[in-house]
Amino acid sequence: MEELWFASNDILIDVLCRLPTKTLLGWKCVSKEWHHLISDRSFIKHQLKRTEPISGFFFQERFQWCDNDIKSISYIPVKTEGTELQRTIFDFLPENVVLLAVSNGLICCRSCFPSPQPVIYICNPVNKEWVKLQWPAPDRRSSLGLAFDPFKDPIDESINFKVVRVHQTVTDPDDSYFSFDIYLSKTSTWRRSGEICQCNHNLYKNKAIFIGGIFYWLTDGDQILMFDIENELSWLVTIPVPLVQFDSITEMCIGESEGKLHYVLISEDGLQVWVLDDYFDFTWSLKYSIALDEMERENLEFLCNVKQRVASRLTIDMTPWMDPLAFKDGLLFIRVGATIYLLKLGMMKMEELCTLSTLGPNSMISPIVLPYSMSLVPLSQP
Structure with a gap:
């Protein structure tokens, strides 16, 4: 029947x-x-x-000077007016976790530290399904990326994904390199890639962006770390605008839109969004630009003396007044002062989402922010 x-x-x-x-x-x-x-x-x-639209953003606080993790996770919807923050979405997991990466509706997270036996979880909050991965040599400072492509690996019989762990080794004060460990769900095994990437910068905001078979990590220098998971090749891409040309400290983030890497930059010159057209030739094009004064005129109910406040940040020890936290499909998740806003690319109007006071006392410095699109993808066996 x-x-x-x-x-x-x-x-x-x-x-x-x-x-x-x-x-x-x-x-x-x-x-x-x-x-x-x-x-x-x-x-x-x-x-x-x-194409599944962005449904919201996950937000998790981080201690700046402590190795312990903050257990609470907030989910901030983007299109549901009057909806309060959701804080129990990951209660279906057997323990508290730290969010690490997202890929086509699946989320990679790990056990909160301290933990007697840290593990990695791949889960789908929509259907509350999850799988657990053993994690040899767990390291709180390592960055993990998730690669799940349902078009390349059909979901008819099983869900195939890969997890990449990038680890930085410092050989001396002026020399360091990144190495890569790869987990294959098909074999349920980890292995060390033979590829290394010489780089003297640290990963910035510690978040991997996966686009078309390639991982991207933003560094605190003028470069973006890339890793081609299929060919196991890594290289560094120069950012579109050298940071030394600015008089004040800039803020930036990377994200994905229309299947391409985007670089978001906030400086005294304004807000700029660049798109990477060719990562072999390091070719960028400016997709969107707006001066801070113009942004303020269009959002007087939210912004005041923005250009002066941005330009006044002269040392990295100062908390930035404007901080782009995540970018996905033309939506910029941005903190201004103590408030979180959503800005649609090409539109000058900002939408207030919430205040930091509702997110927790450690929301100001280096929070984990992941854009999320819902998915029905199952993780259980058919």
Whole structure:
């Protein structure tokens, strides 16, 4: 009967797969047949072909001078007016975790330190499914990236993903390099890549961006670390504007939009968003630019003396007044003073999301911020 029902509902399937994940979650309750259909891997594979909009941002505080982790995680919706922060989304996991990376609806996280036996989790908050990875030689300071491409590795039979751990080794005060460990879900094993990348800068904001088979990490120098996971090659890409040309300390972040790497820069000259057109030739193009004075005129209810406050930051010890925390699909998640805003690329109007007082006492310095798009991808065995 189920096979006949599916065969006679091709139009229904075609209509449902065009809907966003949040809508489908509600429609699962319509009937047992709809629940079965929307949970079917073939349907999910078809539904993944549409572009899922950003549903919100995960925000987690970090201690600046302490090795312990902060356990609380906040989820900030971007399109639901009046919705309060959600803080229990990861309660389905067996322990408190630190968020590390996101890829096509799946999230990579690790045990909070201190922990007697730290492990890594790959999970989907939508269906509350997760898998646990053993983590040899756990290191709080290592950065982990998640690579999950449902178009390259179909989800019909299993979910295949890779985790990359990048670790910095300092050989002397003026010389260091990055090495890479790779976890393959197909074999459930870790192995050390033979690739290393000489770099004397530290990873900045410690977040990996995965685009088209390549990981990107922003450094605190004039370079972005790249790692091609298929060919196991790494290299450094020079940022579009040398930081030494500015009189004050700049703030930046990297993100993805339209399948390309974007570099967001805030300086006394304004807000600029660059797109990487060719990572072999280090070719960047300026996609968006607005002076701080102009931004303030369009947002007088939120901004005051922005250019002066940004220009006055002359040392790295000072807390930045404006800090771009995450960028995804044309949406910039930005802190100004003690308030979090959302700015849509190409639009001057800012939207207030929340204040730091609602996020916690350690929200000002280097928080973990991950943009999130919902996904129905299952992690359980079919």
